[in-house]
């Protein structure tokens with residue numbers, strides 16, 4: 001065990017200095033990866049903006065049928081034109097995403113908990129990597145509970161998927177999950193996202209928080225931001241704008257799109273912010289025009 005005495009709190013994040021090791025390829029931290037990994041990352045992150053709009057609809061893996069996701073077969077084709085990547089379970093993707101929709105796939109690859117339990121932090125790897133290959137998954141998503149009860153098994157799941165991912169050139173998306181006793185502070189997310197990145201993932205998913213720009217600066221791979229619980233549309237757009245301004249490379253948003261009464265307009269408004277440099281005010285104006 002390393003000696004923890006005398007450790008200093010990190011403070012010099014150089015938030016205004018761009019990531020340095022970026023020659024040759026546009027995705028943060030991916031410079032030294034092989035062609036296959038880079039190809040998958042290019043499917044996820046738009047080469048022009050460098051960012052991604054992921055649509056998360058994997059909630060059923062622990063919540064069952066969720067408000068807004070009752071009919072994935074109807075919803076997903078409608079949203080497809082406005083998103084870059086679908087994030088879901090293999091059951092939902094195989095059954096409800098027509099294969100001719102040429103969007104990237106983020107395959108939810110861990111499972112094991114449900115809303116009926118008190119502690120959601122214990123998961124297993126639920127998908128064979130061979131099946132991720134069969135599905136042409138562009139990344140495998142792994143839930144990671146740093147500081148929670150399930151930390152060790154999370155790291156075990158994550159390490160397994162990263163090792164297999166390197167074997168077959170499939171990126172891993174580490175989903176920074178917040179255990180029920182953990183506070184959503186900048187300090188926590190700095191710790192958790194950095195641990196996940198150092199394990200070897202190619203993408204980290206986390207939440208907005210204070211000092212978010214420092215979380216981004218200290219994370220050597222792209223961060224995508226979860227939407228979290230449903231907010232008024234205007235607030236969700238402001239959140240998306242703020243995190244993009246602070247260096248996030250996109251969103252991986254679920255409820256703030258699919259629980260809006262106007263999911264297509266919301267996805268388009270988010271897209272304007274993530275890819276076109278629109279402000280939240282411009283995206284809100286678009287949203288209001290689109291729904292009237």
Ligand code: 5RP
Nearest residue numbers: 056175226227228253254255
């Ligand atoms: C579950 C997830 C979800 O995909 C994530 O929560 C994104 O959805 P939302 O924007 O609704 O929070 O990773 O662990």
